[in-house]
Amino acid sequence: MTAVARLTLENIVKQYPGCRANDGVDLVVNAGEIHALLGENGAGKSTLMKIIYGVIQPDEGTIYWEGKKLTLQGPAHARQLGIGMVFQHFSLFETLTVAENIALALPAAEARDRRALDERIREVSAHYGMALDPRRFVHTLSTGERQRVEIVRCLIQNSRLLILDEPTSVLTPQEVADLFSTLRQLASEGCSILFISHKLQEVRDLCHTATVLRHGKVTGACDPTIETTDAIARLMVGEGTPLSTDVPPADPGESLLQMHSLSFRSEDPFGTSLDRICLNLRAGEIVGIAGVAGNGQDELLRALSGEITVPAEHLTFQGTPVGNLGPDARRRQGMAVVPEDRLGRGAVPDLSLVDNTLLTASAQGMVQRGWVSYNKVRDYAQRIRERFQVKASGLDATARSLSGGNLQKFIIGREALQKPTLLVASHPTWGVDVGSAVAIHQVLVELRDQGAAVLLISEDLDELFQLCNRMGAICGGRLSPLLPTPSLTIEQLGQWMAGDFADSADAEVNHAVA
């Protein structure tokens, strides 16, 4: 390790209208160090990254790059200095090849010699164990491979600081392991890595030091290899917030929901078609579906909510075919859905909580002959707010003004209060603070204990293992077999997430026989 730190930030302040995203942040990243930047959604991690990568300018504070004071002109300037960034949402052109995508980020002189570039891509990717064919088109690559393209693109530019924004959220456990070995090799060769995450176990496995942000401020720095996950979580969420829910064992009853070889052809070229999905969901159980984003979770949710209709008998609920019914009719039968997009689907951003209550709870006696009784809607909204401790300035506050966690409590509460027999929830705790996540988990468990069936679609494996009594994975629109959680290993689930399983159709038959 050299005496001069590779990157030093002093007292970085960034003010956005209405919030102070970074409030006097100090950070030191040494050469060859894997440095974790931890914090909940909204803690200011992304803002800080954008400042380091030159996307935005800080209002106050100083940046030192290898000891020299620096004012970044923009991302091109940062790349020139040797700062590379891999965004959470990849910036790749799907219609171009790997080499073309990489050439786009290079100076014209280097980009022109394609043959040399191909050679360098092969060299770099082989050196770090990330096999890549420079001639392949990006749209044919898996998510993990696309991430490699992004990383190789940074490495070819001789990055000495690599910023990775939540890189593991799109990967299967096996891919995560591969990524980590690459990162360790990079660090050992002297490259500094800034690793943004909120997954504590990963940080403990990989990182040398960690800086924790909360509400735009640094709340602590620690050595993640020594600290326990609970201690680090405390730094992230602050005192007085419960960190997890106790989940008593489930007691499944009769079968409620059945998918019989449910298929759906997506017309969206970037969508995923559902392929003969079979699933049997019983009362009083939580079934989990893991999977890497974009593998058909959204389509499955829409097929269950009624936004996508299928032949009636492909989906039966309490013995009745419901596949051809729309969302409203299904809700009347007791099927409730919590979509992953809170703002813009589960709730209308610019309407009040009262109006957003009416959105899906209208069948609870709020509308008579086309007339809305706003008193009843208000009462209902108030009950949601009290029962689920939704923090809002009032019932007339817009959905947009609520924090992610509070809005999610409101949406889950709105569905739970209607006493559904089935609740399908997609990524219910995505981007939610730990306190709200615990509350949301409690609601799901309560519903289960009241005899409802809960289907939990999530990318958060910890959440799935904690709550579900059976689970499987979805990959490319196909559903893996479902196994009881205690007998399922994370390796097995990882293989399923990567698509390594026999057809769910056959598996479900076997399961039913067994």
Added chain:
Amino acid sequence: MLSLERRGVDSRLMRYGSPVLALVLTVVTGFLVFLLLDRDPVEGLRYFFITPISDRHGWAELGLKMAPLLLCAAGLTVCYRAKLWNIGAEGHFLMGAVGASIVALQFSESTGFWVLPLVLLGGVVCGALWSMIAALLKTHFHCNEILTTIMLNYIALNLLLFAVHGPLKDPFGFSFPQSAMFADSALLPMLIPGTRLHIGLLFALLAAVAVGVIFSRTFIGFQLKVLGEDPQAAAFAGFPQKRLVWFAFLVAGGLAGLAGASEVTGPIGQLVPQVSPGYGYTAIIVVFLGRMQAVGIILGSALLALTFLGGEMMQIAMNLPKAMTGLFQGLLLFYLLTCDAFIHYRLRWNAKAAKPVAPASAANTTLAGQER
């Protein structure tokens, strides 16, 4: 340095203050225009805004012009709340006028009390049928309603011209392109005796109030609002999107058709090519000026009606072209759209000055958005 900055929360003050500010700026600009034209600006503004309504007759004329504007605007409000950008009120209006005329000319000898309702119904049905074309194109072929409704306006105008030059032409009218005069039984009763103000204004006020009630009390109004705010949420909630589009278009078409029918059975008494001075287009300004609220569009329609009267007064008193009406309407819309920017944004002098910190909840959402 001057910069526009997004407000944390939309400004309520600007939402309702913007039309007033736009009107003030329009008057100021009008003042300058008169100066440039070498006319006395004070006198010009007085002739435009005050003289037309300085007596009972003037107010009656104002009401007369308000009626079609407000009827069209009420219908458009239903569409615009759902963010269905129907520009076709002019076409619905013209087809309503043609439809009413067809019915009225069938009963030129009848004196029954049922003639007038039938004639008005003819207008409503024709206007609604015309709007159905755009609705069908939108719901079944995903055609952009802005384009289809504008094009349908031209088709409607040419159908009107065809009608007055052909099948509906008065056989004893010396070949003038106009229909025969309607029978008295097909004409709207007067609201104030001795003036031209007819009961069409009552229809219009009723329509505005009805639209207000739809959006504040009924479920279909709520569904339209959600469809406009957030189509994804409407789909998630399971609202019947196509049916809502049809409802909005039919209401807009029916009301604009009624406006057209009220014009031919009111002040004109026959079908003529120039039945509309652009009411259907001006109604668009009324809706935006009136903030898509019942009271707002009533006030807005009165103001825009005044611009028609003012333009006529310009011709009579100051020998200026009627285009002054269009000038003032254009200025008003231009300033309104400009001022509306300040609902969501604020002007700031110095980008480096300290900013007040908003409530924590707002801060969290903003950040969450950025994290994404």
